[in-house]
Amino acid sequence: MRFLDEYREAEAVQPLVAAIQQRVTRPWTLMEVCGGQTHSIIRFGIDHLLPAKLRLIHGPGCPVCVTPVAFIDKALAIAAQPGVVFCSFGDMLRVPGSAEDLLRVKSRGGDVRIVYSALDAVQLAARLPDREVVFFAVGFETTAPANALAVREARRLGLANFSLLVSHVRVPPALELLLASGRAQVDAFLAAGHVCAIMGTEEYLPLTARHHVPIVVTGFEPVDLLRGILDCVTQLEEGRAEVSNAYERVVAPRGNAVAQTLLAEVFQVVDRCWRGLGLIPRSGFALREEFADLDAELRFDVAEIGGVESPDCRSGEVLQGLLWPTDCPAFGTTCTPEHPLGATMVSTEGACAAHYRYRRPGEA
Amino acid sequence: MPEFNLQCPVPLPLETVQMAHGGGGRVMRNLLESLLLPAFANPALEARHDAALLELGGARLAYTTDSFVVTPRSFPGGDIGELAIYGTVNDLACGGALPRFLSCALILEEGLPLAELATLVASMQRAATRCGVTIVTGDTKVVDRGRGDGLYINTTGLGLVPEGRVLGPRQVRPGDAILVSGDLGRHGVAVLSVREGLAFETPILSDCAPIHHLAEALWTAGISVHCLRDPTRGGLGAVLNEIGLDGGLSLEVREQDIPVAPAVAAACELLGLDPLQVACEGRLVAFVPGTQAEAALAALHQLPEGRGAAIIGRVLDAGTVPVTLRTRLGTERILDLPSGEQLPRIC
Numbered sequence A: 001m002r003f004l005d006e007y008r009e010a011e012a013v014q015p016l017v018a019a020i021q022q023r024v025t026r027p028w029t030l031m032e033v034c035g036g037q038t039h040s041i042i043r044f045g046i047d048h049l050l051p052a053k054l055r056l057i058h059g060p061g062c063p064v065c066v067t068p069v070a071f072i073d074k075a076l077a078i079a080a081q082p083g084v085v086f087c088s089f090g091d092m093l094r095v096p097g098s099a100e101d102l103l104r105v106k107s108r109g110g111d112v113r114i115v116y117s118a119l120d121a122v123q124l125a126a127r128l129p130d131r132e133v134v135f136f137a138v139g140f141e142t143t144a145p146a147n148a149l150a151v152r153e154a155r156r157l158g159l160a161n162f163s164l165l166v167s168h169v170r171v172p173p174a175l176e177l178l179l180a181s182g183r184a185q186v187d188a189f190l191a192a193g194h195v196c197a198i199m200g201t202e203e204y205l206p207l208t209a210r211h212h213v214p215i216v217v218t219g220f221e222p223v224d225l226l227r228g229i230l231d232c233v234t235q236l237e238e239g240r241a242e243v244s245n246a247y248e249r250v251v252a253p254r255g256n257a258v259a260q261t262l263l264a265e266v267f268q269v270v271d272r273c274w275r276g277l278g279l280i281p282r283s284g285f286a287l288r289e290e291f292a293d294l295d296a297e298l299r300f301d302v303a304e305i306g307g308v309e310s311p312d313c314r315s316g317e318v319l320q321g322l323l324w325p326t327d328c329p330a331f332g333t334t335c336t337p338e339h340p341l342g343a344t345m346v347s348t349e350g351a352c353a354a355h356y357r358y359r360r361p362g363e364a
Numbered sequence B: 001m002p003e004f005n006l007q008c009p010v011p012l013p014l015e016t017v018q019m020a021h022g023g024g025g026r027v028m029r030n031l032l033e034s035l036l037l038p039a040f041a042n043p044a045l046e047a048r049h050d051a052a053l054l055e056l057g058g059a060r061l062a063y064t065t066d067s068f069v070v071t072p073r074s075f076p077g078g079d080i081g082e083l084a085i086y087g088t089v090n091d092l093a094c095g096g097a098l099p100r101f102l103s104c105a106l107i108l109e110e111g112l113p114l115a116e117l118a119t120l121v122a123s124m125q126r127a128a129t130r131c132g133v134t135i136v137t138g139d140t141k142v143v144d145r146g147r148g149d150g151l152y153i154n155t156t157g158l159g160l161v162p163e164g165r166v167l168g169p170r171q172v173r174p175g176d177a178i179l180v181s182g183d184l185g186r187h188g189v190a191v192l193s194v195r196e197g198l199a200f201e202t203p204i205l206s207d208c209a210p211i212h213h214l215a216e217a218l219w220t221a222g223i224s225v226h227c228l229r230d231p232t233r234g235g236l237g238a239v240l241n242e243i244g245l246d247g248g249l250s251l252e253v254r255e256q257d258i259p260v261a262p263a264v265a266a267a268c269e270l271l272g273l274d275p276l277q278v279a280c281e282g283r284l285v286a287f288v289p290g291t292q293a294e295a296a297l298a299a300l301h302q303l304p305e306g307r308g309a310a311i312i313g314r315v316l317d318a319g320t321v322p323v324t325l326r327t328r329l330g331t332e333r334i335l336d337l338p339s340g341e342q343l344p345r346i347c
Helices: A010-023 A035-044 A069-079 A102-107 A118-127 A144-157 A171-181 A193-199 A202-211 A222-237 A257-266 A289-294 A315-319 A351-357 B026-039 B080-094 B114-131 B186-195 B212-220 B235-247 B262-271 B290-301
Strands: A028-034 A054-061 A084-088 A111-114 A132-139 A162-169 A188-192 A215-218 A243-245 A267-274 A278-287 B052-056 B059-068 B098-109 B134-143 B151-160 B176-180 B227-229 B250-254 B285-289 B310-316 B323-326 B332-334
Touching: A010 A222, A028 A035, A028 A171, A028 A193, A028 A222, A035 A054, A035 A188, A035 A222, A035 A351, A054 A171, A054 A222, A054 A315, A069 A084, A069 A102, A069 A132, A069 A162, A084 A102, A084 A118, A102 A111, A118 A132, A118 A144, A118 A162, A132 A144, A144 A162, A144 A257, A144 A289, A162 A267, A162 A289, A171 A188, A171 A202, A171 A278, A188 A193, A188 A222, A193 A215, A193 A257, A202 A215, A202 A243, A215 A222, A257 A267, A278 A289, A315 A351, B059 B080, B080 B098, B080 B114, B080 B151, B080 B212, B080 B227, B098 B114, B098 B212, B114 B134, B114 B151, B176 B290, B186 B262, B212 B285, B212 B290, B227 B235, B235 B250, B235 B285, B235 B323, B285 B290, B290 B310
Parallel strands: A028 A054, A028 A188, A084 A111, A084 A132, A132 A162, A188 A215, A215 A243, B098 B134, B250 B323
Antiparallel strands: A162 A278, A267 A278, B052 B059, B059 B151, B098 B151, B176 B285, B176 B310, B227 B285, B250 B310, B323 B332
């Protein structure tokens, strides 16, 4: 397949692995920021191709995982209301709230639907004028522009029966928190290529300057990941710390100006609570005041709902790279994809899900 | 007072039926093992094959049933009518049988256009003719509007198992080769593309087709077939795990040898689905002695529907896990039994 196979072939991968082997002389710890990268690494077994001195730890970049339980509970409360059509991306459906998940609300008669884009939910609202269509807008800078487009479209159509439950998050403040707290010992970051495709690379410059840490924009295929890793270890071995781009085929330094304009038009930057990480200043997007009428939190009066995290779920530590998924006592025993204690076990980008689904013989 | 240490958090019990109970994965397997198999316990059922193998009046029979609830009723490359014939014929073929007779039970929802019903019934008969089976009995029920999904079909099939054919999960042996008759995942992606209104540049047609000719080609070539399966719900991943778990064996497959059409791979990549867990409706997975692997492959290649056949792996002695996938990069990982339904991802 064009644009895919050539980034997965063993012939393209082996020279990069050899170069990394040759370059590494000291122990280094790299954090891949995004859960999509985590899944690629584990799925292709890339971590097993790397020198033992090089450690990859998983970062907080799984939008489903960092959505706080309180927000899941708000979603459940809205979805259970009669007359509501609750639209969500598929991997949000199995994420446990305080007491249940969206699939259970669906099995009790709630109208919960999987959509592939927020625009599908807008179309649904236009087709079903006597129903309240609510879209669960989660995700990083990657998904936020498409959701912003849906807001603009809903406004254009004058839809009064469409609203969004918004829990968007931004990457740089989370990295700042990880670095400033000093808890996770991270020598360099593999930044998420799709986030940078929207936002560009410039907002990472202050992080590198402040904390002297290399940040390399990296894609998701084996060749992309290995190029990013090679760039990181080269910088580390040479004592450099720069923002660099190992995903030039997708990421432009200034990102996507159209998407950024759209984001600024619809959303404002706000403080946001992350599951496991707590409140992070300026780490989220919320609807601007002129779109408050489309805010499902206000429309359905769920702003006061708070959630209870499972005391046995240590996903907060997993999301900060402090706990290796398989070192969690609950992993694979009391916490499985059928009975998840937390989102990291069920999201398609969750670190625990990656280790469970792609575990190696001997790790069973 | 003794210290109270709660070691095990109480999981959320599944108190009602969920879609995952029919998804072909671990949740469905749990339902079979905890409720249905104990309730109906008998040796024919416990063989856990696609069709029950029975002896009746000296005849060796394969007996199976399947219900079809697919939405939409027509999809690129097929419709629910032919699917209802092929699905049951294919389960009989996996039982080593020559398919003979089918029943047809229709559950119709009030309001279904009769013209559509006539089209689907004609489609069923065409499929039956193609498979050489006769629909000899049936039933018709109508439910109130809103209490069905237009049309559900159940078919039950009866076939004759020739002397000398002994097959099933427990016949699979270490050293066996694993073959598939063609590329995987077309049916699931074709149905999803219509159901969810996804338009792909290359339309993907369902692989919906009978596989009994493929099975017969193996027998005719003198292959000592140990087990046959059609990878429907849960896809190849579910079939391999079931064989590994039921036979107490470890299976190893090679990613680069497993055929997946580029359009299907691209669609799955886009949606965050694993093509190895997506349903096929016209593919055969065969377990044959390793020494006969090439002969079996040649036999499949001789039929048009087997032209894409490939040897994808082998059966090993019992190891720590049922199925291991050797990736393109030479690393290894477990190919797990899917949990329930695959849910498309966020980004």
